[in-house]
Amino acid sequence: MLCRKLADKVAAVGYYVMVPDFLYGDPYNPENTEKPILVWLQSHGTDKGFEDAKQVIAALKDKGISAIGAAGFCWGGKVVVELAKSDNIQAAVLLHPSFVFVDYIVTSDNSK
Template structure:
């Protein structure tokens, strides 16, 4: 495990898990956690994207509440107390501070010797929400959102953004009402450089390995779309 320290824009600092590819320098990817922190699932995902050729940084978004917390290492066997803690930490997130932290993490990643100066971001659930305002406010080459919750509050900001954006939406997401899914498709999908994919018949967290809503076929399809999108906007060797 490689852990680096990231200065927060308003003081203090927090950690991030860093995974580097075999060939450097490489494009950078800020990988944004879901509600369980920088846990084993997120670290494995970081290692996976590093194997695809990205310098990957997973920032700890819970550092203001509980630094370096890691919950539910195996989604197939979640402890009830971990679920409750994850929900409480998620509820305690201040979006504006978290987005500022993510932008700071992206700039730290951009400045690393192993990064070629180009940086994108990809987030799941909590991260799937935060990556959208991050893309509107920060300096990214590309951004990918998986089943972000409460994204409706960021639609106007995202409509005015210019960062290439890919948004994955679960067609039967219990946490995202149908009118919000429709608004994401109609309003963000109208942007020339934004793509909204509504995946039919699947629920929230369909791409979370071993999770209760994991759908392998849809996860493979969505992940293939994400990899192609990143390869187009954030290619290695630039």
């Protein structure tokens, strides 16, 4: 899995890396005609991903980790944007982001 390989590379240079499964073992599969993207999205909202990610961040902070970054692939791109806008993370990386528009990233507060 590409995501795990990238995580291993980041960990190999000394960072603490987590790869939580916010899709709960049910990634989008374009070959599954019974569950097209709009149906799949009904049970995989990025708002739930954002809430799940905040729990992971809280656990990291409980471990004493103070500088936290997040990478979002595809669906996760929107989750990472929301984390960055809410000051939950200090670094954000979007890779092939889906459902992310400039309006989501730009805020009226120039400090973010």
